[in-house]
Amino acid sequence: MTMSKKVICMILALCLASPLPAAKIILVSENYDVDGNGQQDDQGLEDFLKSLPGHEIDVQRGYWTTLDSAKIAALNAADLIIISRSTNSANYATDATEINQWHSIETPILLTHAYIARNNRCQWVNTTTINNLVGPSMEVLEPTHPIFAGIKLDPGNLLAVVDSTTGTGQTSFIGTLDVGNGKVLAKTGNNAWIVEWEPGKPFYTGSGTPAAKRLLFCCQTQEVGATPQGAFNLTDVGKKVFTNAINYLLGIVADPGVASAPVPKDKATDVPRDVVLAWTAGMYPCTHDVYFGQDPAAVEAASRTNPNGLLVARDQTVTSYDPAGLLEFGQKYYWRVDEVNTSPDKTVHKGPVWGFEVEPYSYAIKPVSATASSSHNASMGPEKTIDGSGLDNQDRHGTDDKTMWLSHATGPKPDWIQYEFDKVYKLEKVLVWNFNQVVEPILGFGAWQVLIQASVDGQTWTDVGTYELDQGLGEPSKPNTVVDLGGAIGKYIRLTINSTWGGMAQSGLSEVRFYQVPIRAFGPTPADGATGVALGTVLDFRPGRDAIGHKLYLGTDRDAVLNGTVSPVTLQDHKVPLAEFGPLYAAKYYWKVDELTDSVTWPGDLWSFDTAQYLVVDDFDSYDNTCNRIYFAWIDSLGPGDKPECGITGIAGNGTGGVVGNDNAPFAERS
Numbered sequence: 001m002t003m004s005k006k007v008i009c010m011i012l013a014l015c016l017a018s019p020l021p022a023a024k025i026i027l028v029s030e031n032y033d034v035d036g037n038g039q040q041d042d043q044g045l046e047d048f049l050k051s052l053p054g055h056e057i058d059v060q061r062g063y064w065t066t067l068d069s070a071k072i073a074a075l076n077a078a079d080l081i082i083i084s085r086s087t088n089s090a091n092y093a094t095d096a097t098e099i100n101q102w103h104s105i106e107t108p109i110l111l112t113h114a115y116i117a118r119n120n121r122c123q124w125v126n127t128t129t130i131n132n133l134v135g136p137s138m139e140v141l142e143p144t145h146p147i148f149a150g151i152k153l154d155p156g157n158l159l160a161v162v163d164s165t166t167g168t169g170q171t172s173f174i175g176t177l178d179v180g181n182g183k184v185l186a187k188t189g190n191n192a193w194i195v196e197w198e199p200g201k202p203f204y205t206g207s208g209t210p211a212a213k214r215l216l217f218c219c220q221t222q223e224v225g226a227t228p229q230g231a232f233n234l235t236d237v238g239k240k241v242f243t244n245a246i247n248y249l250l251g252i253v254a255d256p257g258v259a260s261a262p263v264p265k266d267k268a269t270d271v272p273r274d275v276v277l278a279w280t281a282g283m284y285p286c287t288h289d290v291y292f293g294q295d296p297a298a299v300e301a302a303s304r305t306n307p308n309g310l311l312v313a314r315d316q317t318v319t320s321y322d323p324a325g326l327l328e329f330g331q332k333y334y335w336r337v338d339e340v341n342t343s344p345d346k347t348v349h350k351g352p353v354w355g356f357e358v359e360p361y362s363y364a365i366k367p368v369s370a371t372a373s374s375s376h377n378a379s380m381g382p383e384k385t386i387d388g389s390g391l392d393n394q395d396r397h398g399t400d401d402k403t404m405w406l407s408h409a410t411g412p413k414p415d416w417i418q419y420e421f422d423k424v425y426k427l428e429k430v431l432v433w434n435f436n437q438v439v440e441p442i443l444g445f446g447a448w449q450v451l452i453q454a455s456v457d458g459q460t461w462t463d464v465g466t467y468e469l470d471q472g473l474g475e476p477s478k479p480n481t482v483v484d485l486g487g488a489i490g491k492y493i494r495l496t497i498n499s500t501w502g503g504m505a506q507s508g509l510s511e512v513r514f515y516q517v518p519i520r521a522f523g524p525t526p527a528d529g530a531t532g533v534a535l536g537t538v539l540d541f542r543p544g545r546d547a548i549g550h551k552l553y554l555g556t557d558r559d560a561v562l563n564g565t566v567s568p569v570t571l572q573d574h575k576v577p578l579a580e581f582g583p584l585y586a587a588k589y590y591w592k593v594d595e596l597t598d599s600v601t602w603p604g605d606l607w608s609f610d611t612a613q614y615l616v617v618d619d620f621d622s623y624d625n626t627c628n629r630i631y632f633a634w635i636d637s638l639g640p641g642d643k644p645e646c647g648i649t650g651i652a653g654n655g656t657g658g659v660v661g662n663d664n665a666p667f668a669e670r671s
Contacts, residue, residue, distance in 0.1 A: 022054045023079035023250050026107075028064045032086040035167075035228045042086035042220060044232030045112075048239065049082070052246070065091040067101045080249050081109045085172070085220030086230030089115040093122050103208035108249040110215045112230075114172040117216050123207040124182075124197070124216060129175030132222045135164025136171075136188040143628070145185050147194070147244040150260030151237065152280055156622040159186075161193075161238035167221035167231040174218070180204025182216075193218050194245070217245055236265065257282035257349035259319075259337040266354040272523075272542060273326040273358055279319055282339040282349055287315040289338040289348070292323060296334040300353045315340065329361040361545070362428040362515040367419035367493075374411025376506060380404060382417050385509050390433075396476040397433040397510045404435055406445060406508035407497075415507045418494040424456050425516040426545075427488045431479040435508035436472035444502020446472045447509055451498060452483065454490030464488045471501045472510065479513075487517060519544040521574075521593035521604045531610040535585070537578045541593055549596040550574060554581050554589060561590040562606050568594070586613045623668045629661065630668040636660040 027049060032041040040046070040061070049057045058078070064071065065088075075081060083092075093099050099122055102109075111117060117124035140148055140157040153159060162171050173191035177184055181201040186194040195216040202209045219238065223229035234242055261280040264271045281288070290313040291302045302310040313321050327333065334355045341347040372382035382405045384390070390403030397403070407415040435446035447469050453461040470480040493514070497507040523542035526533045543550065551568040553561045560566045569576065583589065589611065592604040623630040632640050639653035661667040 022056060024056045024058060024077070025049060025080045025082060025246070026058045026064075026075065026078045027082050027084060028087065029059060029084040029230075030062045030065070030087050030091070032229050034223050035226055037228075040086065041223075041228035042084045042230040042232060045082075045084055045086075045220065045230070048232060048242075052243065067098065072101060072105065076106045078107050080246065081105065081107050082246075083109060083111045083113055083116060084230055085113045085222075087113055087116070089113060089118075089121045092116055093120075099123060100208055104211050106211045108213040108215070109210075110217055110245060110249055112217055112219050114174050114216070114218050117174055119207070124203045124214065125174050125176065125179055125192070125195070126204045126207070127174065127176045127178070131173050131175045131191050132170040133173060133188065133191070134169040134171075135162060136173075136191075137161075138186045138188060138193055140186045141624075142183070142185045143624075146248045147185065147241055149244055149256060150258070150280070151241060151244075152261050155616075155619045157624060157628065159237055159241070160235055161241060162219060163233050163235050163238075166233035167228045168224045169233075170222040170224065171218055171220070171233065172222045174216070180207065182214075192216070213249060215245060215249060217242065255282070255349055257284045257339050257341070257347070259288070259339050259349075259351045262335075262337075262354045264356045266352075266356070268356040270359045271327075271356045273329065275323070275327070275356075275358075277321045277323070277335060279337050281319050284339070284341050284347075284349070286342040287317055287340045288319065289314050289340060290316065290321045291336040291338075292321070292333065293335075294331065294333055296353050296355060299334040299336050302336075304348070327358045329358060332357045359542075362517045365421060365425060365514050365516040367514065368422050369420045370405075370417065371420075372405060372407065372417040373413075373415050374408035376406040376408050376508075380406045380508075385417065385512050386419070388511065390436075390510055392476065394478075396478055397436055398476050399436055399438045399474060401437050404437075404508055404510045406435065407506050409505045414496055414498055416494055416496045417509065418492060419512070419514070420458070421491050421493075421514075424489060424491045425514075426519045427454070427485040427490065427493065428515045428517050429485055430483045430493075430515070431513040432469055432481045432483060433477070433510040433512070434469050434472040434480045436474060436477065436510045438474045440472040440474040440501075442474075442502075443504065444471065444500055445504050445506055445508045446501045447495070447497040447507050448501045449497075449499040451496040452485070452488075453494045453496070454485075454488040455492040455494070456490055458492045461494065462488070462490075464493075466498075485514075517545050518542065519546060519595065519597075520602045521547075521550065521595055524591075524607045526609045528607040529609070532612050533578070533609045534612055535579060535583050535615075538575050539578055539591070540575045543574045544595040544597070544602060546597045547595040547602075548598060551594040551596065551601075552576065552591065553594075554591040556587055556589060558590045558606070558608075561592060564594070564603075583611055585611055585615070587611050620668065631660040634660045 029042055034041055046059055102122055114130055116122050118128050119126045120128050138159040138161040140153055143153060143157055175191055177190055177192055179192055179195045180203050182195045182197040184192050184195050197203055197210055197214040199210050199212050219234055220230040221228060221233050259279045259282055263278040291299050291310045292312045293299050293310040298308055299310055302308045334353050336353050337351045339349040367386050370382040370386050375381045379402045384403055385405045390397045440446055449468055451466050452464040454464050455461045464485055467483050500507045521541045525540040550571045552571055553564055553566050553568045555561050555566040590606060590608045592606050594604050595602040635654050636659045637653040637655055637657050640651050
């Protein structure tokens with residue numbers, strides 16, 4: 001009997017209508033701080049698991065190295081067990097009894113530690129070979145498996161799953177693809193990456209039999225010397241696959257009809273005000289409903305029958321949405337996309353709520369240097385006001401005077417402190433943490449009445465204004481004063497202290513933080529130094545806040561672009577197709593954007609990128625035996641017909657009499 005797509009969608013919708021039950025997840029880990037930074041090497045994994053909504057995460061480091069009846073009962077009572085890379089593999093396979101105890105656990109196990117899977121440890125794979133690799137790409141062999149739901153694969157079914165900059169950058173892999181009765185879901189080269197074993201069958205001939213599903217997901221770092229063992233090294237895509245793996249083992253089935261892969265990413269920050277939202281459509285939809293607003297709960301609750309003013313697009317056919325006007329600086333927005341099936345059922349696949357934060361009006365900018373009229377001693381110099389040495393993780397400044405600047409009692413008067421930036425900026429404000437010794441409320445060394453001046457050359461100064469700074473509290477505290485600099489233009493800022501809170505002969509500050517309003521183009525796409533840039537790329541950049549137009553210079557001569565001797569293109573928009581410049585393959589291009597305002601032109605920074613070496617017409621090596629078969633792209637006389645699991649329906653043959661590929665897998669030859 002064949003179940004129709006309509007019935008499948010209805011079942012999925014009914015399943016997803018009920019809230020997912022909270023699960024108890026046991027993280028098996030030990031106490032490892034190999035890099036000596038004061039925290040557990042796999043703290044990132046623990047934090048990630050605790051960020052998953054609705055689950056209870058049980059972490060008892062070192063507790064599971066020996067098992068007894070009570071511990072086995074606790075493991076069996078859990079919903080999922082995750083064994084971390086931050087463990088000693090020998091501690092879980094001291095003898096045949098202990099190995100069989102772990103095999104007998106009736107709870108699914110997700111193992112990240114390849115060493116434990118070896119045949120001289122817990123005997124999941126009949127090999128002792130381990131290969132430690134830096135930043136390899138994952139090749140997905142089973143793209144329709146639930147753990148890859150909502151994941152967009154690169155050509156060749158490749159994914160960038162691990163971050164090579166974490167720890168040593170190395171990840172340990174099982175050095176074989178022969179996994180007995182298991183199924184390799186993903187690999188890198190001849191190394192198994194993700195492997196699944198079903199219960200009731202031995203891992204391999206001569207090994208034990210798992211009592212529940214087992215999944216090997218190689219991740220977390222291999223230590224070398226004083227580097228972390230088991231640092232959580234998954235990229236955003238890797239975390240999505242890992243989350244899918246957790247949900248899969250918990251029996252939470254992903255709905256293939258739900259929208260995924262939001263742009264911007266969920267929880268993204270510094271998002272442009274004119275962002276266009278986009279997503280990857282679910283497998284079945286014909287149209288899309290978009291909900292958009294500033295209240296996540298309201299976006300979650302809105303529906304076609306009760307839209308609450310948040311249904312901004314209904315039954316649209318494109319997978320993007322351009323919010324009206326410019327979004328508010330620094331505002332958080334939330335959105336949801338529901339995928340809607342074709343008639344007659346019109347099943348709605350309700351999507352998750354995604355969120356992002358719009359770019360701020362101004363950005364913090366750190367001076368390159370700080371100088372002063374004098375300093376009390378070498379440990380209380382002006383550089384202390386910009387090095388963050390006295391700040392805690394809540395942005396509070398402490399009371400240690402060696403993290404502050406204090407002038408000398410007999411130094412030149414009035415006291416002043418001066419800051420230099422790397423270039424001229426438009427300055428919006430400065431946050432001031434005043435002098436903050438414990439005795440500050442009594443003695444009053446802190447600056448009170450302060451003249452602030454700006455200069456573009458360090459010679460000619462313009463008064464910004466005279467301000468009164470609040471006194472330090474003598475206890476850990478946040479900024480005492482926010483000074484509005486009114487858009488002062490300068491490369492240098494000087495604070496002249498005309499009086500202190502206690503009338504002292506010395507004056508001081510703890511910390512300052514300046515904020516600049518972007519006046520130059522910034523945030524280029526492609527990123528500065530990018531390689532392999534396609535000729536069809538659209539050049540993009542963030543405009544300066546005051547810009548009314550842009551002059552874009554582009555060419556292969558670095559000096560000509562830098563000096564503006566190539567002919568510019570004047571733009572009103574901040575996007576332009578690279579193709580308009582007649583680009584060539586395998587070339588290095590330089591570009592910059594000068595921002596035009598009502599009163600001045602702000603020259604831009606020099607950026608560069610390398611174009612792709614060649615054009616890929618068809619990557620035949622990317623064809624596989626699942627949902628990227630050669631005859632899905634090259635239609636022959638037979639046609640692929642219906643393959644709903646791959647999102648393909650009703651594609652007939654072309655009547656030519658020709659046939660592409662083999663009748664059975666492999667459908668195309670692979671070298």
